[in-house]
Amino acid sequence: MSEDCIRDELKELGELIGLTSVKEAIEDLVVHLVNERSYRAQGARILPARRHLVFSGPAGVGKRRVARTFGQICARLGALEKGHMVVVDGEDLTAVSFDKKVALMRERCAAALDGVLFIRNDAFLPAGILRSTGDLRLDAVDVMIDFMLRHRGRMLVILDARPNQFDYISFHLGLARLFNQTIAFPPYDVFELLQILAAKARRMDLELPEGIECDLFPWIIANMRRSDWRNACEIGNLFSRAVGQRASRGIRLRRADFGAFERDDFRQALATMQSDVPVLAHPFGIPGRRPRPGLP
Structure with missing residues (x-):
């Protein structure tokens, strides 16, 4: 799997603390990209692959950083033309009007062409299942799916999802068909x-x-x-x-x-x-101390 063109990106992934299972999953994806690149070099016709991913895990475990690095790897190996990343936050979709919300999503999708569109979990993945097709956030999802289908192979979409949001992904048939691989990010110990x-x-x-x-x-x-x-x-x-x-x-x-x-x-x-932290038994058996205000 050794490729000089992605040496820096692989080194960056390897230097991340923890996340062993995530690194292994990304390495498997890189193997497929390297093989596709080899086939293209031999003149084989490669159909646009469906690489859209769900990154599952709590906040602060490096999902955005891994997504950005993987986008750069895709660009280096010819799977994406640019490999840049565009992020969609929940604040981007707080417009009241339907037209404004749809326009914002189309704008983000267009900006992410030939790169990565990273959808944060607070953007439009609710905790429960949306059953009303009139929900404005559901309309934003439909806009994204339509854009993905019309520009297949030109954009990698990564959903940052919490475990309690998988029901929504399964409920929405368009998402379920497009996102068939999940990489779980464990919390740090x-x-x-x-x-x-x-x-x-x-x-x-x-x-x-x-x-x-x-x-x-x-x-x-x-x-x-x-x-x-x-x-x-x-x-x-x-x-x-x-x-x-x-x-x-x-x-x-x-x-x-x-x-x-x-x-x-x-x-x-x-x-x-934090003004008051309870004293817990130290994992190394060191006796706890009586807490002072603001200190463990």
Whole structure:
């Protein structure tokens, strides 16, 4: 499967933390693309393949990043002409009028020609089954399907769906026929989230302070049970706040160089994110501590 033209993209996928099953699924798709490219080079006539995908999983697990990288791979291997990605968010379809909603979807589809159209789960995939064909969001789906059929082979559509939205995909016959492959993105575990945090620090040529795991483990374990937990997005938010605390400390001490992270930077960041986190048994058996306001 080794292809020099996609070496950088495969390296980018390989460097993603966790997501082993996702990487294997993408590699299988790449094998098919490489074979198709070989057949075309030999003069074989290849019919436009139906590659539209459903990415299933919670928020913050890299679905958009994988979609963008896969689009670039498709372009490198000749399956798409450009490989760029256009994202449709729920905010794009909040127009009241039917005409405006349809026009917006047609505009996004046209912009995604020869590339990837990434539909976020909040765009028009409701939690329940839509039974009314007069629903404005259902009309937007029909516009997309019509565009996909008229421009077959010129666009890769990826639906970002939650597990409770599969009933809707099955209910809508057009979607069920076009999207017949699902790649499941698992949530990150606590160790992978800490690796993501450490990687963010290394990009700034910094290291996490010693003992930070004792502060972060209880907070992560307690909050990852929430239905709205956003995995790596939560870690990114925490890291941004810790960077801000580090900068504030440097300014307060009148230091030109803000210096290394301190454990208190992350403690203060946690305090701004959540005022009271329950103490849980540490996975390594370290006894819990009585919580202070804002700290685990």
